[in-house]
Amino acid sequence: MIIDRAEVIVTSPDRNFVTLRLTTDDGLVGIGDATLNGRELAVVAYLAEHVVPLLLGRDAHRIEDTWQFLYRSAYWRRGPVTMAAIAAVDMALWDLKGKSLGVPVYQLLGGASRTGLLAYGHASGKTTEEIFDSVRAHQEQGYRAIRVQTGVPGLKSIYGIASNATFEANKGVRYDHEPAQRGALPAQEDWDTRSYLRHVPTVFEAVRNEFGPEVPLLHDAHHRLTPIQAASLGKSLEPYDLFWLEDCTPAENQEALRLVRQHTTTPLAIGEIFNTVWDYQQIIREQLIDYVRSAVTHTGGITHLKKVLDYASQYQIKSGMHGPTDISPVGMAAAMHLGLSIHNFGIQEYMKHGEKTDRVFQQSFTWEDGMLHPGEKPGLGVELDVDEAGKYPYQQAYLPYNRLHDGTVHDW
Numbered sequence: 001m002i003i004d005r006a007e008v009i010v011t012s013p014d015r016n017f018v019t020l021r022l023t024t025d026d027g028l029v030g031i032g033d034a035t036l037n038g039r040e041l042a043v044v045a046y047l048a049e050h051v052v053p054l055l056l057g058r059d060a061h062r063i064e065d066t067w068q069f070l071y072r073s074a075y076w077r078r079g080p081v082t083m084a085a086i087a088a089v090d091m092a093l094w095d096l097k098g099k100s101l102g103v104p105v106y107q108l109l110g111g112a113s114r115t116g117l118l119a120y121g122h123a124s125g126k127t128t129e130e131i132f133d134s135v136r137a138h139q140e141q142g143y144r145a146i147r148v149q150t151g152v153p154g155l156k157s158i159y160g161i162a163s164n165a166t167f168e169a170n171k172g173v174r175y176d177h178e179p180a181q182r183g184a185l186p187a188q189e190d191w192d193t194r195s196y197l198r199h200v201p202t203v204f205e206a207v208r209n210e211f212g213p214e215v216p217l218l219h220d221a222h223h224r225l226t227p228i229q230a231a232s233l234g235k236s237l238e239p240y241d242l243f244w245l246e247d248c249t250p251a252e253n254q255e256a257l258r259l260v261r262q263h264t265t266t267p268l269a270i271g272e273i274f275n276t277v278w279d280y281q282q283i284i285r286e287q288l289i290d291y292v293r294s295a296v297t298h299t300g301g302i303t304h305l306k307k308v309l310d311y312a313s314q315y316q317i318k319s320g321m322h323g324p325t326d327i328s329p330v331g332m333a334a335a336m337h338l339g340l341s342i343h344n345f346g347i348q349e350y351m352k353h354g355e356k357t358d359r360v361f362q363q364s365f366t367w368e369d370g371m372l373h374p375g376e377k378p379g380l381g382v383e384l385d386v387d388e389a390g391k392y393p394y395q396q397a398y399l400p401y402n403r404l405h406d407g408t409v410h411d412w
């Protein structure tokens, strides 16, 4: 199984996706996701200029060796661009190995540890009524666990909140309210931490009263708080029994989580922008988090994220893999195979992709009763329709950013 072709395919059906496609001398095709939202072409260049030439002629069965070779031979380690590129190679190799042996990837990782993966979706709204409607729409679509994001009085637009128009147009939950917006420049949003901290607990109180104690509720603070603000939010949300509070502080400073942890029993999830096990070293060892948020796509693939999660399992820390629509269906499939096989699976984030995306990527996963399963097709179970992909050329897109009322740039 020698790699004799490696192509980097960029397509933008509903949003931009970068896929690495490997073909072997015996005619097998394996694919991997390399999408880095808003910085897609940096990974395309890394792959096309520096990785593809190294792959041609290699034995596709040697997954671990290829991972170590790409990571160590570059000398310049870690970082989202490098690790997304390595992830794409790794996923494509697992896909190929599964296809060559005729088994789904989860079987290669030790087999199923459960029957399906509990998944959560994104409810949101500017008002309590809108949030209730959005939670209901998710429940009707089968979601059993729900993330709740809320508008804040006085703030015009907040990342992660669907506009009503988008919500209606897409009939409930098949919409993307977290797009990197296509266009020449990033959209500017506004932020006020004090208003946010006052408002969020009132929303969770209302949602708990309306939907009862059972439904797991999640919330994402998206790196916007200082440690003491995060500690205060965690405390004020305790009565509403959150499944997790995500990214309460900027993730670079691992030590910050000590202070948060000392003040609140609200479970913490962190890591969607982390790339390696080294980013987690302190927060896992000191048990400062409860869930590892990394995506297979941004953390060096199945090979490396499994090592992170095995390390986390020693401390009873579980997975909560990142799964917004900027993870392609290939990256989502890789997450499902990994999640099904590990013992310390926690929950999987799952936002439905758009219809055009589903035509470009033909998928074998199932979604039943709030649970995902990767399916039984050999490999990852996703096929890229290259002709369909070719209909949607890359479009420049940027994530938004925040400014405070006085014009200061703030974490978004």
Ligand code: CS2
Residues within 6 Å of the ligand: 037, 178, 220, 222, 272, 322, 323, 324, 326, 349, 399
């Ligand atoms: C978010 C993401 O899913 C989440 O929890 O934080 O939507 C994130 O902002 C995007 O993936 C950025 O590309």
Ligand code: MG
Residues within 6 Å of the ligand: 220, 222, 246, 247, 272
């Ligand atoms: Mg997040």
